[in-house]
Amino acid sequence: MKSYTCEICGYVYDPEVGDPDNGIGPGTAFEDLPDDWVCPMCGAGKDAFSAS
Amino acid sequence: MEPVVVKDNVYWVGSVDWNVRNFHGYSTHQGTTYNAFLAIDDKVTLFDTVKPGFGGELVDKIRQITDPEKIDYIVVDHVEMDHSGCLPEIVSLVKPEKIFCSPMGKDALLHHFHRDDWPYQVVKTGDRISLGKRTVEFLETRMLHWPDSMFSYIPEDKLLISNDGFGQHWATSERFDDEVDSSELFKQAAKYYANILLPFSSRVTAAFQEVREKNWAFDTIATDHGLIWRRDVDKILQSYVKWSRQEATAKALVVYDTMWHSTAKMASAVLDGLLLEGLSVRLFDLRANSRDDIMTDVLDAKAIVFGSSTINNGMLPQMADMLSYMKGLKPTGKIGAAFGSYGWSGEAVKLLNHMMEEMKFEVPDPGIRVKYVPTDADLAKCVELGRKIGKAVNERL
Numbered sequence: 428m429k430s431y432t433c434e435i436c437g438y439v440y441d442p443e444v445g446d447p448d449n450g451i452g453p454g455t456a457f458e459d460l461p462d463d464w465v466c467p468m469c470g471a472g473k474d475a476f477s478a479s
Numbered sequence: 480m481e482p483v484v485v486k487d488n489v490y491w492v493g494s495v496d497w498n499v500r501n502f503h504g505y506s507t508h509q510g511t512t513y514n515a516f517l518a519i520d521d522k523v524t525l526f527d528t529v530k531p532g533f534g535g536e537l538v539d540k541i542r543q544i545t546d547p548e549k550i551d552y553i554v555v556d557h558v559e560m561d562h563s564g565c566l567p568e569i570v571s572l573v574k575p576e577k578i579f580c581s582p583m584g585k586d587a588l589l590h591h592f593h594r595d596d597w598p599y600q601v602v603k604t605g606d607r608i609s610l611g612k613r614t615v616e617f618l619e620t621r622m623l624h625w626p627d628s629m630f631s632y633i634p635e636d637k638l639l640i641s642n643d644g645f646g647q648h649w650a651t652s653e654r655f656d657d658e659v660d661s662s663e664l665f666k667q668a669a670k671y672y673a674n675i676l677l678p679f680s681s682r683v684t685a686a687f688q689e690v691r692e693k694n695w696a697f698d699t700i701a702t703d704h705g706l707i708w709r710r711d712v713d714k715i716l717q718s719y720v721k722w723s724r725q726e727a728t729a730k731a732l733v734v735y736d737t738m739w740h741s742t743a744k745m746a747s748a749v750l751d752g753l754l755l756e757g758l759s760v761r762l763f764d765l766r767a768n769s770r771d772d773i774m775t776d777v778l779d780a781k782a783i784v785f786g787s788s789t790i791n792n793g794m795l796p797q798m799a800d801m802l803s804y805m806k807g808l809k810p811t812g813k814i815g816a817a818f819g820s821y822g823w824s825g826e827a828v829k830l831l832n833h834m835m836e837e838m839k840f841e842v843p844d845p846g847i848r849v850k851y852v853p854t855d856a857d858l859a860k861c862v863e864l865g866r867k868i869g870k871a872v873n874e875r876l
Contacts, residue, residue: 435583436622436682448839468682469622 430479431457436469439479482540483654485701486636488519492540493703494533497650502561505674506769509667510650513561514703516640517541517550518633521611522576524552525569526631526640527562527703534565538572547573552608554615555580556642558587558627562703567592579608581619584627602629604689618693620644620686622679630686632695639697644686645715646704647671657710664706668715670775671704672722677778678809683723687716725811727781729876731758731868734773735786736765736795741820741852742786748858749784749818752865758782758872765797770804777805781872782814783840784865785831789821794830802834810838814871816864817846820853843871 428442440460445451446467451460457476465472483491493514499507513529515537523545529537541547550573555563558580566588570578577600580588585599602608602617613635620628623644631640647667653659676683700708700715708715731753737743746762753760761780763773777783787798794802815838817831828846835842844867849857 435626437619468679469626 428456431476432479433466433469433471433476435471435475436466438466438468440476480536480540480652482517482543485516485654485699485707486633486638489633489636489638490517490519490540490544491515491654491701491707492517492525492537492544494529494536495650495652496530496533502648505648505771507648509648511648511704512650514701514705514707515562516701517544518610518613519545520613522551522609523549524554524610524615525550525573526554527556527642528553528565528569530561531564534568537565537569551576552610553578554631554640555584555588555627556629556631556640557625557703558584558591559625559643560591562642563588563591567594570594570597579617581617581621581627581629583619583621583625584629587625587627616693616695618686618689620682622682623686624675624679630690632697634696637696637698638701639695639699640701642703643675644702645700645708645719646675646702647706649705651706654707655710656706656708659706661711664711665714665718666775667705668718669722669778670771672719673774673778674771674808677722677725677774678807680723680725680809683719687720722778726779727812727876728779729758729872730760730776730780731782731784731872732761732763732773732776732780733784733786734763734765734798734801736788736797737786737820738788738790738795739820739852741849742788742818744853744858745818745820745847745849745861746786748853748861749786749865749868752862752867753782753784753869754865755862756866756869756873758869765795765801770801773801774805774808777810777813780813781876782816782868784816784818784868785835786817787819787827787831789819789825789827792824792826794819794827798827798831802831806834806838813838813840814868814875815840815842816844816868817842818848818861818864820849820851822851825850841871843867
């Protein structure tokens with residue numbers, strides 16, 4: 428599974444870690460994140476991310 | 480005012496805004512400053528500018544040191560208007576050879592000033608430029624506190640230019656931390672952190688780690704607002720570590736708004752309960768306190784108890800304002816509870832609980848609703864609510 432980087436703020440979504448603070452468990456691929464998931468750092472949408 | 484020597488051949492050329500009292504909603508009770516710095520070297524370099532309206536002061540100070548047209552480089556550490564707003568007039572006067580900015584800085588500058596003909600030079604973390612006798616190394620500090628933010632470090636001068644980081648809104652004739660009252664300075668720095676940097680606390684930790692890995696050695700932090708740090712560099716760095724961890728103390732806030740004084744009576748009773756558990760307590764009537772001053776106390780409070788009467792099936796508007804603002808600043812690890820009076824429907828407590836859940840507060844009690852005017856028994860329940868929250872605070876710390 429690939430990591431994805433937010434182009435706005437540089438936050439890296441690591442699928443091994445997930446985003447537990449926002450209910451996303453470890454092992455969740457970026458593609459499987461809900462459409463309304465936002466960058467936990469700056470609030471940008473998924474479309475602001477690109478593969479690291 | 481005259482320029483001030485920060486380091487040999489590095490000058491403060493900023494402006495003091497003595498009378499601003501509302502800075503995009505932030506209550507600047509004691510004004511602020513917009514700091515810009517001029518380095519005289521083979522390449523004369525201006526770091527940042529000032530808020531629109533203060534450009535004349537900036538140019539006057541530069542003229543006392545050198546002819547503005549001799550400026551070769553402009554470094555834009557942060558694009559927000561209070562630091563870049565005078566760029567159009569400065570660029571037109573100076574005709575710089577290069578304007579250095581981060582990748583996101585170039586994007587932000589283009590979206591602010593719509594000038595694709597300016598001589599941008601994008602720099603990234605680790606990039607260095609030579610000014611002659613001194614070098615400047617850059618560190619992108621995205622989301623501290625905008626995507627474009629960056630630090631400029633001059634190793635030869637042991638000088639860190641930190642854009643809004645470590646800033647304070649405080650207008651003074653003094654320029655350095657050792658020239659002013661220290662407790663007031665740190666209070667202003669805490670308010671700045673609580674209202675500007677708090678939501679990006681994890682980025683503060685990451686930036687500190689990057690600075691450590693780079694072994695940057697500096698004895699002066701030139702921030703873009705307020706006093707320049709040179710005596711208390713370690714203390715402000717340690718304070719940022721503490722604030723970024725959101726380390727709380729045995730302190731609770733009671734924040735309320737009231738229509739016919741019923742919710743105010745309940746607030747006083749909740750306060751009594753918190754005091755009985757030995758906590759340090761602050762009571763804030765939202766009619767008398769600004770949201771940003773309350774946030775300064777939120778920074779190190781472990782618990783916040785919210786009170787609002789119900790109006791038209793909702794909470795009072797000033798409470799909605801407070802919670803909307805607080806939620807955006809992302810306080811973590813708080814304990815909370817709600818109370819309020821009502822006439823017929825009484826939704827405010829439920830809505831307050833919902834907002835606390837969204838902010839991931841621990842809410843150990845469903846809260847207290849009182850119809851119209853509280854009885855002595857109702858107020859006794861409010862005291863018990865305060866005690867319950869106070870006990871929870873003492874258990875968690």
